[in-house]
Amino acid sequence: MNRSEAGPLGSDAPTTPAGPGRGLAYAASAYGLWGLLPVFFLALKPMGPVELVAWRIVFSLVFCALLLTVTRRWGAFRVIARHGRTMAIMAVASVLIFCNWQTYVFGTLSGHVVDAALGYFINPIFTVLIGVVLLRESLRVAQWIAVGIAAVAVVVLAVGYGSVPWIALVLATSFGLYGYIKKRVGGTVDALSGLTIESLYLLPVAGVALVIVSTTSGLLIGAPGPWHLALTVLSGVITAVPLLFFAAASRRLPLVTMGLVQFVAPLLQFIVGVVFLHEAMPLERWIGFGLVWVALVVLMIDLAAAAGAARRTPPVLP
Structure with a gap:
């Protein structure tokens, strides 16, 4: 099997043109699983968000360690771990993903799934702003229009x-900055090693959280029955697998395609919140969401046009 045919646990190397079909399947799987996360987390009630995220960190680390063992990639992991600058950047990424996880789970368990969906709808627009503020990039007219809308x-x-929709804004900010940080080490840190490092950094935080919960309200893992314990253990799998699918899809699909498929996750979350959980959607919220969707359409059209122009531009010969 060559690298172009490797599964989600393969390397992050570019692949051959044969990859797009499989890449779309990986992308749909990743975003589909992310979109259904609210259902999974709600099944873990009456566990609270602090305990849930703590166990998620613990079992993510356990699952990643098993994968590194099965795929014999501990050697590559140790190479990354010896690189001080990369580990420092990953420490920042760990803080950001912890904020993201904690806010998302809190929003889900407190009846704000629609707010969480909004956060991921506006994340691409926030990513554009990161390019302006941190990378000093110049926005095209259509991008400015999208940001304004x-x-x-x-x-x-x-x-x-x-009130300000703070859950959505925190999710968009934390995940946007997380993506920016991860891009800085994207060429040296694969998805599995990255999640392993982040989980290692967050393990002490999870330990402290579990001690606090156990001495106050008491730990609720497995309290409703063995199935609850099994689902909690599976939180590590649910965390890692979509990330690995996403990494595999990113190697096979153009940026425009990934940009379009990413809206599967917040759309599913929105449907779960409105249709199944019956969260309130007054007229002002429909108008607000409608404006966000218009902004995203403008952004995606501009992205597609820019990608098309880049393909038509002949390479500059040395």
Whole structure:
């Protein structure tokens, strides 16, 4: 099997043109699983968000260690671990993903699944702003229009909520910055090693959280029955597998395709929140979401046009 045919546990090397079909399947699997996360987390009630995230960290590390053992990749992991600058960057990524996980689980368990979906809808727009602020990139006119529409949407939603939609904004900010940080080490840290390092950094935080919960309200892992314990253990798998699928898809699909498929996750979350959990959607929220979706359409059209122009531009010969 060559690298172009490798599964999600393969290397991060570029692949041959034969990959897009399989890449789309990987992308759909990743975003589909992420989109259904609210259902999984709600099944773990009455466990609270602090305990749930702590166990998620613990079992993510256990699952990653098993994968590294089965795939015989501990050697590559040790090479990364010896690189001080990379480990320092990964420490920052760990803080950001912890904030993201904790906010997302809190939002899900407190009846704000729609807010969480909004966060991931506006994440691409926030990513554009990161390019301006941190990378000093210049925005095209269409990108400025998308950002402006999104800003209006946030104002409308704030009016509709009666307060700033902080869950959505924290999720968009933390995940956008997390993506920026991970891109800085993307060429040297594969998805599995990255999650292993992040889980290792967060293990002490998880330990402290579990001690605090056990001495206050008491640990609820497995309290409703053995199935609850099994689901909690599976939280490590649910965390790692979509990430590995995403890494495999990223190697096989163009940026435009990945940009379009990514909306599967927040769309599924939105459906879960509105249709199955019956979260309130007054007119102001529909207008706000509508504006966000218009902004995303503008952004995606611009991205597709820019990608098409880049393909038509002949390479500059030395």
